[in-house]
Amino acid sequence: QKEVEQNSGPLSVPEGAIASLNCTYSDRGSQSFFWYRQYSGKSPELIMSIYSNGDKEDGRFTAQLNKASQYVSLLIRDSQPSDSATYLCAVNGGYSTLTFGKGTMLLVSP
Amino acid sequence: NAGVTQTPKFQVLKTGQSMTLQCAQDMNHNSMYWYRQDPGMGLRLIYYSASEGTTDKGEVPNGYNVSRLNKREFSLRLESAAPSQTSVYFCASSEAGIAVENEQFFGPGTRLTVL
Numbered sequence: 001q002k003e004v005e006q007n008s009g010p011l012s013v014p015e016g017a018i019a020s021l022n023c024t025y026s027d028r029g030s031q032s033f034f035w036y037r038q039y040s041g042k043s044p045e046l047i048m049s050i051y052s053n054g055d056k057e058d059g060r061f062t063a064q065l066n067k068a069s070q071y072v073s074l075l076i077r078d079s080q081p082s083d084s085a086t087y088l089c090a091v092n093g094g095y096s097t098l099t100f101g102k103g104t105m106l107l108v109s110p
Numbered sequence: 111n112a113g114v115t116q117t118p119k120f121q122v123l124k125t126g127q128s129m130t131l132q133c134a135q136d137m138n139h140n141s142m143y144w145y146r147q148d149p150g151m152g153l154r155l156i157y158y159s160a161s162e163g164t165t166d167k168g169e170v171p172n173g174y175n176v177s178r179l180n181k182r183e184f185s186l187r188l189e190s191a192a193p194s195q196t197s198v199y200f201c202a203s204s205e206a207g208i209a210v211e212n213e214q215f216f217g218p219g220t221r222l223t224v225l
Binding site for chain 1: 140141143150151152153154155158160168200204206212213214215216217218219
């Protein structure tokens with residue numbers, strides 16, 4: 001069974017700091033990786049996708065992928081209280097499906 | 111574009127009652143999905159439809175049925191609701207196909223309580 005593991009948190013960081021969220025996955029054949037943000041009571045919102053080893057930057061967000069270590073991370077620079085949410089890591093789990101981790105709760109304090 | 115829409119937003123059922131959750135997308139996506147999300151369990155795939163005319167079981171299909179009515183619509187039916195089906199249900203869609211990109215976009219969710 002394909003698995004995606006995340007630390008449930010909460011991860012607490014002060015405003016302006018860098019938040020680092022991590023995810024490991026079990027299936028070496030996985031090719032696509034996604035980070036979703038979910039505010040309490042809301043639906044998941046896609047914030048980053050990454051398909052190749054290395055870094056991908058989009059504004060304050062950087063996704064990092066290391067397929068050899070089966071490891072994906074999300075860095076949030078200059079964290080804001082509005083970034084407080086649960087972050088879900090998702091990995092392609094087969095034809096057209098995704099396997100989600102249980103999410104890491106991030107708390108950014110003013 | 112409305113994206114992915116779901117109805118109803120909230121529902122309370124008694125054990126044994128049936129209901130259908132509706133989902134529609136206006137992004138011309140090929141694939142559609144139904145998930146449930148429970149505290150501590152994350153998002154779990156119930157059923158999916160890779161393309162119009164096909165449906166497949168996901169991780170937790172027992173107690174549910176689905177219908178891909180057309181390319182836009184994908185419904186989830188609970189024939190005889192049980193308290194264990196109390197959950198938040200999300201519908202999602204993606205362009206999918208054989209490409210590795212499979213960004214899924216979610217609807218607002220249906221909060222279902224079974225008494």
